[in-house]
Amino acid sequence: MRWSAEFAASRPRLQVTLRASPEAIAVFAEIFGPGVRPALEAALRPDADGWRVVTLSFEHELAAAYRLAGFGDQVEILTPPTLRAMLVTTAREILSRYGAEDQVSCVRG
Numbered sequence: 001m002r003w004s005a006e007f008a009a010s011r012p013r014l015q016v017t018l019r020a021s022p023e024a025i026a027v028f029a030e031i032f033g034p035g036v037r038p039a040l041e042a043a044l045r046p047d048a049d050g051w052r053v054v055t056l057s058f059e060h061e062l063a064a065a066y067r068l069a070g071f072g073d074q075v076e077i078l079t080p081p082t083l084r085a086m087l088v089t090t091a092r093e094i095l096s097r098y099g100a101e102d103q104v105s106c107v108r109g
Contacts, residue, residue, distance in 0.1 A: 013057045014063075015055055015056075016055065017054070018053070019051045019075065020071075021049075023074055024075050025040065039057070061080075068087065069087055
């Protein structure tokens with residue numbers, strides 16, 4: 001049992017700092033499990049819009065990108081910048097997959 005705890009502690013971790021909406025925060029425990037509670041307790045106070053800055057830990061960038069992409073515009077990655085760029089690329093690929101790029105440019109004006 002001790003070896004598994006040591007192994008888990010020794011795995012590389014990626015710290016991701018993000019802004020999250022109240023709606024996203026409300027489902028973090030459901031999505032990430034009860035282990036997210038310390039991160040939420042350490043989060044900064046909500047800003048005027050209720051968004052909070054939270055630091056989460058992931059095994060690697062791809063895991064973070066896949067899990068956070070599901071939140072859409074309810075999270076904003078602050079660091080690392082490489083993950084932020086990865087999510088932009090992912091969003092473009094999703095739009096391309098569904099042929100929605102023209103629709104998005106029309107909405108933006």
